[in-house]
Amino acid sequence: MRITFHEILVISPFLSGGVIRDFNDRNTRSLINDARYMLITREMSLGRLKPEDVSHFQIYTMRDAVIDGETAISDEAQEIQKQDIHAKIYMIRKYSSSDLYLGSLNASHNAVYGNIEFMIRLRSKRRYLDLDKLAASLFGTEKDGSDNPFQEVTLQTAIVEEEDEPTKALDAVVKEINRSNPSAVVHPEDEEYYSASIHFEACDTKGYQISIRPLLSRRTEEFSRDVLFTRLTITQLSEFYVIAVSDREQTVERILIIPTDGLPDDREKQVISSVVNDRDCFYRYIAFLLGDDSILSMLEINNAGVEADDTMSRQVYHVPALYEKMLQTAAVNPEKFKGIEYLMKTISEDGIIPEDFKRLYETFKKAVKFNGYRKCKTIQVYRLRIDIRYIY
CATH class of the missing domain: 3.30.870.10 (Endonuclease Chain A)
Incomplete structure (x- = not known):
């Protein structure tokens, strides 16, 4: 021109x-x-x-x-x-x-x-x-x-909507990388840290700026066929990685699942323990497993109300609603207790699970015939309701 x-x-x-x-x-x-x-x-x-x-x-x-x-x-x-x-x-x-x-x-x-x-x-x-x-x-x-x-x-008067089309080219690059058969291997560096090496097959990424990082870490490396991350803690290890692709005008970030060998056997327990690290988090996670937003809202309101109080006030929780939801779940969808059971086993040694919840949970297990996950009968749910009243 x-x-x-x-x-x-x-x-x-x-x-x-x-x-x-x-x-x-x-x-x-x-x-x-x-x-x-x-x-x-x-x-x-x-x-x-x-x-x-x-x-x-x-x-x-x-x-x-x-x-x-x-x-x-x-x-x-x-x-x-x-x-x-x-x-x-x-x-x-x-x-x-x-x-x-x-x-x-x-x-x-x-x-x-x-x-x-x-x-x-x-x-x-x-x-x-x-x-x-x-x-x-x-x-x-x-x-x-x-x-x-x-x-x-003019730029000031135009009704500008979000533009999706230009990101398709960036997404195409992400797909190209994902199709390059990526793989990763984790090696221990010492008793505390690990390294993760990632290998990609050849793919066309010319003209784009690309970076990669572990999902649970902020450490970022420039994309190449072989990428090495060092000094990662056990809680930063996973099969999830964030790929960022930029054309200097726009950037997209996508999460890739990369098959990873050598992950420590206790990594999952360490990750869960780092997330569910106090009673508030424990109750929130239980509410999440049960899929009830109203319980989460009540817990948030309670936390906001006790922030100004002392430590003793923090022992008061809005958990009756949580127990009510557990009653409904036991009668309607007892399979959800699998997730609760796994959480209880994973963090059982961390001292986070309240003792009253442990006792109540054992009652729930008996009521729902936990091993077979058979639905509760009305009389069993009624007995559980009596147990809650005794606790409170």
């Missing part, structure tokens, strides 16, 4: 600020001071631009009446395909010569610097092709008329 110009038209559904700013600043050091700039794009794409990226541009987007046109005239219960800009067109005029570019190239970083795109250039003269002639073809005879499918906007 020409380095400088007198007129430019950019039609692109997806944008990157750096690419548009390059067009915007082309004439900065030239003697051309009356150039005309026009940008036609999707309204949602404007959210990625800064005012300085388009300081010279007139910006146009498609009117809502055109985008939602099918919906407006149809009340039938069917999926409606909304209309919006798909074309990628560039027109540049300098003096009497005009160039028209047609093809697949978006004005985005991925398209310009990463993807393989196809464009065809058509050369003409100003008397046949310039910005006014193209604008008349696109907007109609009256720029502000009702027949014009486009509307002029």
Whole structure:
């Protein structure tokens, strides 16, 4: 494309600020001071631009009446395909010569610097092709008329929605990495720390900035076929890793599960103990296992109320609702007690489980025939309710 110009038209559904700013600043050091700039794009794409990226541009987007046109005239219960800009067109005029570019190239970083795109250039003269002639073809005879499918906007007036399309390229890179058969091996460094080495097969990540870190650690390394993490504690080890992919304009983070050999046998117990480390956490985790948001809310309210009190006040918990939920679970869905049983066994030596809860839980186990997980009978639930009254 020409380095400088007198007129430019950019039609692109997806944008990157750096690419548009390059067009915007082309004439900065030239003697051309009356150039005309026009940008036609999707309204949602404007959210990625800064005012300085388009300081010279007139910006146009498609009117809502055109985008939602099918919906407006149809009340039938069917999926409606909304209309919006798909074309990628560039027109540049300098003096009497005009160039028209047609093809697949978006004005985005991925398209310009990463993807393989196809464009065809058509050369003409100003008397046949310039910005006014193209604008008349696109907007109609009256720029502000009702027949014009486009509307002029600014970055301040545009209704910007979250743009999903550009992240697809970044997600594609994550999928490429995930398909490269990653594997990891953990080795002890000493009695306290471990190292984790990760291997990836060859995959195409050219043009992107990629980093990786263990999910439970903030230690980050640059992505390569072989990555080594050192000085990890046992609670930072897992099969979950966070991959961050950036194209300098946008970043996505995704969690990958990487098969890992050599994890310590007691790692899971250590992780659970580090999370469920006091009575508040214990009751919250039980509520989570039972799937009851109302119990969690009551516990949060209780915690907020006792923050200003002394240690003795912290012995008061809003747990009757938790026990009531356990009664319902015992009668309706006793399988959920598997998770509670596992938690009890895992942290049994940490001194966190309240003694009254242990006694009550043993009663629950008998009531639900724990080994076989048979549902409770009404009389058994009634007896459990009496036990709760004795505790409180």
